[in-house]
Amino acid sequence: MSANPPAAVIVLAAGEGTRMKSKTPKVLHEICGRSLVGHVVSAARELNPGHLCVVVGHAREQVTAHLQEHYAGTRTAVQYEQNGTGHAVRMALEELGGVEGTVVVVCGDTPLLSGHTLGALAATHSADGNAVTVLTAEVPDATGYGRIVRDPETGAVTAIVEHKDATEEQRAVREINSGVFAFDGRLLADALAQVRTDNSQGEEYLTDVLGILREAGHRVGASVAGDHREILGINNRIQLSEARALLNRRLLERAMADGVTVIDPASVQVDVTVTFERDAVVHPGTQLLGATHIAEDAEVGPNTRLKDTKVGRGARLDNTVADGAEVGEGASVGPYAYLRPGTRLGVKSKVGTYVETKNATIGEGTKVPHLSYVGDATIGEYTNIGAASVFVNYDGEKKHHTTIGSHCKTGSDNMFVAPVTVGDGAYTAAGSVITKDVPAGALAVARGQQRNIEGWVARKRPGSAAAQAASAASEGTGGEG
Numbered sequence: 001m002s003a004n005p006p007a008a009v010i011v012l013a014a015g016e017g018t019r020m021k022s023k024t025p026k027v028l029h030e031i032c033g034r035s036l037v038g039h040v041v042s043a044a045r046e047l048n049p050g051h052l053c054v055v056v057g058h059a060r061e062q063v064t065a066h067l068q069e070h071y072a073g074t075r076t077a078v079q080y081e082q083n084g085t086g087h088a089v090r091m092a093l094e095e096l097g098g099v100e101g102t103v104v105v106v107c108g109d110t111p112l113l114s115g116h117t118l119g120a121l122a123a124t125h126s127a128d129g130n131a132v133t134v135l136t137a138e139v140p141d142a143t144g145y146g147r148i149v150r151d152p153e154t155g156a157v158t159a160i161v162e163h164k165d166a167t168e169e170q171r172a173v174r175e176i177n178s179g180v181f182a183f184d185g186r187l188l189a190d191a192l193a194q195v196r197t198d199n200s201q202g203e204e205y206l207t208d209v210l211g212i213l214r215e216a217g218h219r220v221g222a223s224v225a226g227d228h229r230e231i232l233g234i235n236n237r238i239q240l241s242e243a244r245a246l247l248n249r250r251l252l253e254r255a256m257a258d259g260v261t262v263i264d265p266a267s268v269q270v271d272v273t274v275t276f277e278r279d280a281v282v283h284p285g286t287q288l289l290g291a292t293h294i295a296e297d298a299e300v301g302p303n304t305r306l307k308d309t310k311v312g313r314g315a316r317l318d319n320t321v322a323d324g325a326e327v328g329e330g331a332s333v334g335p336y337a338y339l340r341p342g343t344r345l346g347v348k349s350k351v352g353t354y355v356e357t358k359n360a361t362i363g364e365g366t367k368v369p370h371l372s373y374v375g376d377a378t379i380g381e382y383t384n385i386g387a388a389s390v391f392v393n394y395d396g397e398k399k400h401h402t403t404i405g406s407h408c409k410t411g412s413d414n415m416f417v418a419p420v421t422v423g424d425g426a427y428t429a430a431g432s433v434i435t436k437d438v439p440a441g442a443l444a445v446a447r448g449q450q451r452n453i454e455g456w457v458a459r460k461r462p463g464s465a466a467a468q469a470a471s472a473a474s475e476g477t478g479g480e481g
Contacts, residue, residue, distance in 0.1 A: 009104045010104070013109075089206055112230045132187075271290060274291075306320070422438040426440055
């Protein structure tokens with residue numbers, strides 16, 4: 001939170017973003033679990049501004065709905081026609097009814113911009129008494145960017161010169177304009193009223209305000225970003241992927257600095273909303289999304305995808321997909337398990353190979369080792385579910401619940417046809433279809449009696465390999481008798 005919060009932050013998000021070549025508005029494209037404009041709004045909120053206003057235009061219904069759903073309290077101003085950045089800021093000031101104090105203007109497609117950098121911009125603006133302060137950055141290659149020209153004695157910004165208009169001396173300058181500014185709100189409003197549209201685009205340029213204020217005798221300053229990558233704007237899918245990689249690495253480095261082991265950061269993807277505790281271990285090929293939390297000493301991966309999933313202390317997930325699940329302390333999951341929403345695994349429980357669960361609570365120490373589906377079920381403590389078991393929960397119209405007690409042993413290839421209850425300490429025989437409740441401590445057997453039809457192969461499959469093998473076996477038996 002900023003010590004001297006700005007009066008307003010204005011986010012420019014009205015453009016169409018045609019180079020994205022997408023039906024989705026550019027500012028709603030996501031990286032690391034958050035939209036581009038969402039990243040900017042989140043950074044702006046760290047300043048605790050008096051007003052936060054997003055200027056919308058293209059696909060404004062979608063953008064406004066997104067902001068209302070995820071960033072309640074954010075105001076919007078509509079730029080019905082995209083007549084330039086100056087015009088967009090003017091629309092925001094009209095929506096806010098005029099602003100006294102510092103106004104920060106930022107682009108809605110700069111997802112790497114941090115609240116810390118915006119706070120430093122606002123602080124520099126106030127400390128230096130500037131009419132406008134430009135956020136700049138020193139880049140390795142400034143080709144194509146507007147250069148910052150400073151007064152050699154005072155350090156004040158005298159001009160922003162576009163690359164095509166720059167002299168050779170100016171092109172050697174590596175300090176560039178980010179398109180992010182802090183203004184004196186009153187002076188900004190006055191200058192915007194003087195901005196002209198006699199340019200090749202016929203638009204109101206926000207950068208023209210700098211010249212207007214300087215000619216009026218006001219100081220124009222600059223604040224240099226600590227990392228030039230923060231100011232990167234997104235215009236196409238290539239830049240989107242590059243920004244995602246940079247942000248992903250930033251998030252993982254922060255986690256590693258806090259005591260998390262990430263075996264291969266290049267192969268791990270993480271959202272900004274994911275949290276860790278120290279000594280968690282993340283193996284290669286893992287994606288951690290949404291509100292996922294990895295507790296102390298837990299290990300996830302390799303090749304694991306978790307979304308909105310809580311992983312308890314010391315739990316182990318290997319080659320697992322989980323969505324909206326809770327994995328208890330010391331539990332074991334996988335390999336090749338699928339935990340669907342509503343799954344709750346108890347302490348030291350196990351969900352093994354090729355097991356799928358959904359809306360299922362599995363008690364402490366209970367094991368579902370392999371090749372099973374557990375849906376709409378509650379299983380007690382220290383129960384073992386036999387291989388190839390299916391909880392038959394759907395009758396074609398409604399889902400029904402199965403309850404299996406504690407310390408039960410269910411046989412392989414069981415079908416539990418819900419609604420049904422198996423009492424504590426009960427057993428079910430292999431191959432059974434359980435359609436009735438099983439009392440505590442009982443053995444349930446629900447299968448037909450085996451019947452052997454002698455000579456069937458010889459009669460029905462004469463001359464086949466099976467018939468020949470059976471004949472040889474019969475002759476061999478007869479010879480010994």
